[in-house]
Each structure stands twice: as C-alpha cells, then as structure tokens.
Amino acid sequence: xITILEDTINGILMGSIYxxxxxxxxxxxxxxxxxxxxxxxxxxxxxxxxxxxxxxTGLHPYLALILVVPVMYLFGYYLQDIxxxxxxxxxxxxxxxxxxxIVTTGVWYILDNxxxxxxxxQYRSLPDNPLRGKMIEIGSMLISVPKLWGAVTAVLTAAxxxxxxxxxRMGRAIRATSLDREAASLMGIRQYSIYNIxxxxxxxxxxxxxxxIVPFFNVFPTVGVLFDIKCFIIVVLGxxxxxxxxxxxxxxxxxxxxxxxxxxxxxxxxxxVYGLFLIFLFVRPSGLFGVKYDW
Amino acid sequence: MPxxxxxxxxxYYGDMQVIFGLSLNVEEGEVVSIIGGNxxxxxxxxxxxxGLMSSKRGEILFEGAPISRSEPADIVERGIIQVPExxxxxxxxxxxxxxxxxxxxxxxxxxxxxxxxxVYALMPRLQERENQVAITLSGGEQQMVAIGRGIMAxxxxxxxxxxxxxxxxxxxxxxxxxVRKIADQGTTVLLVEQDVMHSLRLSDRGYVLEHGRxxxxxxxxxxxxxxxxxxxxxxx
Ligand SMILES: Nc1ncnc2c1ncn2[C@@H]1O[C@H](COP(=O)(O)OP(=O)(O)O)[C@@H](O)[C@H]1O
Ligand SMILES: [Mg+2]
Numbered sequence: 439x440i441t442i443l444e445d446t447i448n449g450i451l452m453g454s455i456y457x458x459x460x461x462x463x464x465x466x467x468x469x470x471x472x473x474x475x476x477x478x479x480x481x482x483x484x485x486x487x488x489x490x491x492x493x494x495t496g497l498h499p500y501l502a503l504i505l506v507v508p509v510m511y512l513f514g515y516y517l518q519d520i521x522x523x524x525x526x527x528x529x530x531x532x533x534x535x536x537x538x539x540i541v542t543t544g545v546w547y548i549l550d551n552x553x554x555x556x557x558x559x560q561y562r563s564l565p566d567n568p569l570r571g572k573m574i575e576i577g578s579m580l581i582s583v584p585k586l587w588g589a590v591t592a593v594l595t596a597a598x599x600x601x602x603x604x605x606x607r608m609g610r611a612i613r614a615t616s617l618d619r620e621a622a623s624l625m626g627i628r629q630y631s632i633y634n635i636x637x638x639x640x641x642x643x644x645x646x647x648x649x650x651i652v653p654f655f656n657v658f659p660t661v662g663v664l665f666d667i668k669c670f671i672i673v674v675l676g677x678x679x680x681x682x683x684x685x686x687x688x689x690x691x692x693x694x695x696x697x698x699x700x701x702x703x704x705x706x707x708x709x710x711v712y713g714l715f716l717i718f719l720f721v722r723p724s725g726l727f728g729v730k731y732d733w
Numbered sequence: 734m735p736x737x738x739x740x741x742x743x744x745y746y747g748d749m750q751v752i753f754g755l756s757l758n759v760e761e762g763e764v765v766s767i768i769g770g771n772x773x774x775x776x777x778x779x780x781x782x783x784g785l786m787s788s789k790r791g792e793i794l795f796e797g798a799p800i801s802r803s804e805p806a807d808i809v810e811r812g813i814i815q816v817p818e819x820x821x822x823x824x825x826x827x828x829x830x831x832x833x834x835x836x837x838x839x840x841x842x843x844x845x846x847x848x849x850x851x852v853y854a855l856m857p858r859l860q861e862r863e864n865q866v867a868i869t870l871s872g873g874e875q876q877m878v879a880i881g882r883g884i885m886a887x888x889x890x891x892x893x894x895x896x897x898x899x900x901x902x903x904x905x906x907x908x909x910x911x912v913r914k915i916a917d918q919g920t921t922v923l924l925v926e927q928d929v930m931h932s933l934r935l936s937d938r939g940y941v942l943e944h945g946r947x948x949x950x951x952x953x954x955x956x957x958x959x960x961x962x963x964x965x966x967x968x969x
Binding site: 614624 | 809886
C-alpha cells in the first residue's frame with residue numbers, strides 16, 4: 439500500500455513536470471492553431487541553456503531561470519518572427535495552415551542536428567548539483583526532492599501564465615487573437631506580433647521545464663524526442679489550449695507511468711497511455727478541459 | 734477635403750472581382766448609409782476600408798492621408814473602427830474583457846476608463862452583466878457588446894456592418910436608437926444595412942450598392958422617396 443502511495447506521489451510530481459513541458463505546446467496551439475512539432479527541440483534547447491548556465495557558473499540549478507527565461511523567450515520570439523511568420527503570411531486565408539506544421543517539423547530536424555553538431559551526442563549531466571539524488575523521507579516513503587521542486591515550479595508557472603492571460607492588457611489581446619484573429623485586428627491588435635509574443639512565452643515555458651529536469655536528467659541532442667510525444671498526448675488529454683488541462687493531463691500520465699508498473703509490465707503502461715490518447719481522440723476530442731465551442 | 738474618401742476602387746477575391754470602380758465619400762459628422770442586398774459587396778467594401786483586404790486599383794484617403802496600403806492596426810490607430818457583420822465577439826471572454834480589448838489601441842488606451850463609463854451610460858444592461866461570458870448573451874445583447882467594443886476604440890469614423898442582422902424588430906429599434914445617440918454625440922457613422930427604412934431614416938445621405946457598383950446616391954430623404962429604392966428595397 440505504501441509503495442502505491444509513494445509511486446502515486448512521485449507520479450504526480452513527475453507528471454506535473456510533464457505538464458510544464460506541455461504548457462508551451464498548448465499555449466502556442468491555443469493562439470496560433472498550429473501543432474508545433476519543434477516543441478521537443480525547444481525543450482532540448484532549454485535544457486542545454488540551463489545545463490551550460492549551471493555548469494559554467496556553478497550556481498544552484500534554479501538560479502539558471504534568470505538566464506533561461508529571457509534567452510528562451512527571445513529565441514521563441516525570433517524563431518516565430520523570422521522562420522514561421524513568412525509561411526503564415528503566405529497562407530493568410532487558411533485557418534489551420536498545414537505548411538506551418540511542416541515548417542515546424544523542419545525546425546525540429548534543424549535544431550536537433552545543429553545541437554548534435556555543436557554539442558556532440560555526448561550525454562551530459564550535473565552530477566554535483568545540490569538537488570541531485572535528494573530524497574525526503576515521510577514515514578517509510580521516499581519523495582524525490584528535485585521532482586518536488588519541479589512540480590512546484592510547474593504549478594507556479596502555469597498559474598503565472600494563466601494570470602497573465604486573464605488579467606493583463608497583452609494577455610487579453612492574446613486571448614482575443616486566439617478566439618478571432620480578424621476581429622482582434624479590427625481592434626488594433628497586430629496579429630503577428632501577438633504570435634511572436636505567444637511563441638516567446640511558449641518557448642520560455644519549455645525553458646522553465648528544461649531547468650526543472652536538468653538536475654536529475656541527462657541532456658543530449660535528441661532528448662526532446664523522449665518527451666514530445668508525451669507532450670502531444672498530454673495536450674490532447676487536457677484539452678488543446680487549456681493551461682490547467684496541461685498540468686492535469688501531465689499528472690494523469692505521470693501517475694499511470696509510475697503506478698502502472700506495480701501491476702503490469704512497463705511496456706503495458708505505455709500502451710495504456712497511448713490507448714487513453716486514442717480513446718480521447720474518439721470520444722472527447724476536446725479533452726478534459728477543452729471548450730466545446732469552436733475557437 | 735472629405736473626411737473619408739474612397740476613389741475608384743476595384744476589389745477581388747482571387748480572380749473574382751466583386752467591387753467595380755467604387756467611389757464614395759463621407760464628411761465629418763455625417764451619418765451615411767450604404768444599402769444593398771445580399772452579396773452586393775457591402776462587407777467587402779468595409780473590409781477593404783479597414784485594411785483586411787486590399788484594392789487592386791484606386792485609393793482610400795482618411796483625413797487626407799492615403800490608407801489603402803496600411804495594416805488594419807494602423808487604420809484603427811487613425812480612428813476608423815469597424816463593428817463587423819455577425820458581431821464577431823470574443824466568445825469565451827466576459828463582456829468587460831470584450832470591451833477592454835476594444836480599447837487596446839494606443840489612441841484609446843489612455844481614456845479606457847472614461848470611455849467605459851460612457852459605454853455603460855449608453856447601454857446600462859452591459860454593466861449589469863459585465864462579468865457574463867459573451868457567448869451566453871442573446872443576439873441583441875451581443876450586438877450591443879459589439880457596438881460598445883467599437884466605441885471603446887474611440888472612433889472618429891464608426892463603420893457598422895448590418896448591426897440589425899438577425900434581430901427581432903423590437904431589438905432592431907433599440908440598435909438604431911443607439912446608433913442615433915452615438916451619431917448625436919458627434920461620431921461620424923458609416924452604416925451598412927439591408928434594413929433600408931430604418932437606416933435611411935437616421936442617415937444624412939445614402940448610397941445604393943448593387944453587384945459591386947454604386948448605382949444611386951443622394952440625401953437619405955430623397956432615396957426614401959425614390960421609385961427604384963421603394964420597389965427594390967422597401968417592398969412598396
Ligand atoms: N471569402 C470570400 N471568397 C470569395 N468570394 C467572396 C468571399 N466573401 C464574399 N464573397 C463574394 O463577394 C461578393 C460580395 O460579398 P459581400 O461583400 O459579403 O456582400 P454583402 O456584404 O453585400 O452581402 C459576393 O458575391 C460573395 O459571394
Ligand atoms: Mg455583408
């Protein structure tokens with residue numbers, strides 16, 4: 439019984455981090471209506487920025503946020519502005535432009551290969567960081583400290599983005615654009631600058647996710663591939679565009695992954711995750727929190 | 734110098750031309766109607782003025798400055814505000830947030846609080862329901878929000894695309910009454926309508942648009958008496 443509780447708690451913690459990873463994907467989809475296939479690569483870039491920031495300065499991993507958040511924001515902002523926007527403009531009249539999806543796939547390959555070139559396939563980790571391997575003992579349960587930090591960060595990041603979208607002038611403009619980009623432009627909102635900002639926010643969120651995992655996870659050029667499918671599943675589960683849904687979807691996946699192996703072979707838990715994904719696609723394509731209304 | 738001057742514009746959807754050498758002008762302080770049936774090109778004209786579409790030929794000037802090649806946001810900053818056909822509210826946002834987005838532009842932002850009071854004075858129901866999500870409102874209320882959102886943008890020229898569309902007669906009266914009040918407060922209004930009687934009654938002048946061409950123009954009173962307008966648009 440205790441092990442199930444322990445696994446559940448650790449699953450919730452890791453799942454929240456998955457949710458944080460998926461946050462940027464869901465925010466970008468909500469506004470640009472585009473599945474960003476480069477999302478895993480953005481996570482990878484975020485992990486490298488975090489890794490090098492900590493490696494070179496020797497600071498606490500979470501202090502790297504000071505650097506990672508602005509760097510990743512600008513990276514996302516200009517990635518959208520320089521690479522994706524021109525494609526968007528060419529397909530102005532299309533509601534869910536397919537070529538943009540193809541371009542994000544290209545970005546994925548380019549980023550992963552660039553990173554292979556620059557950083558080599560070597561696995562890198564931060565063996566001496568103060569969070570690594572730390573556990574808290576509660577009764578006879580062991581709770582991972584770096585995952586606890588990650589989970590708290592995930593919830594805070596989601597809350598911050600939610601607050602920003604609900605309560606600020608720019609946040610309202612972003613929501614308005616996501617609901618009706620033409621009506622928004624009739625109110626003086628510049629669609630493409632909103633897209634840049636949104637991509638910047640989504641990428642910065644991926645950077646925060648990178649910071650939360652480098653204390654206990656290896657960094658390597660294709661590390662994003664380990665997480666991107668998971669992010670897609672989470673986003674569909676939670677409802678495309680839903681911030682709370684991403685965290686909850688992440689937690690569900692996290693629990694299945696950590697509690698599942700108690701009852702069945704680990705490959706089966708993976709099958710369950712994909713099965714759940716399919717069921718949702720068939721039965722409730724709008725996800726747990728997706729809105730019924732068409733945006 | 735006219736306030737808004739549209740000079741001989743041609744507008745296309747792809748290869749299909751829908752507006753043919755159209756010219757019109759609006760003077761400051763006027764209420765001008767554009768009337769015409771379904772598919773005449775009324776919405777296309779407003780979309781072109783707002784910069785959502787561009788004309789292949791011709792020119793559009795506002796306060797003497799060319800705006801035909803401007804971005805929609807820059808046209809908004811100049812003070813031309815459109816309340817689009819079908820309301821186009823931000824459906825999942827509250828009334829209050831819809832109105833707040835209306836004041837997004839730099840020129841409207843600073844006065845947002847004051848303008849909001851004016852909007853609420855004009856349409857008190859909106860204040861009562863300010864936290865209600867737009868999609869849950871009735872058609873008439875949605876139109877009020879759409880107009881309110883337009884006013885929040887502090888229009889010099891307010892363009893309304895069929896504000897009476899799909900509303901019950903009693904609500905239509907309310908809407909036109911509201912437009913009347915907005916005009917009385919000094920806003921220049923360009924009103925696109927199929928409800929010819931109501932719109933011409935509150936207008937100074939009117940244009941009749943058929944198949945992408947202006948076929949008639951004149952003082953509103955005169956158009957109301959015109960035999961062609963009477964048979965084609967008033968069913969008399
Ligand atoms: N998105 C579009 N693509 C192609 N043709 C269009 C489009 N929108 C409108 N049209 C055509 O342009 C013409 C004018 O339409 P519109 O300006 O909407 O007329 P109105 O507002 O007067 O009803 C119509 O023949 C219509 O079919
Ligand atoms: Mg129309």
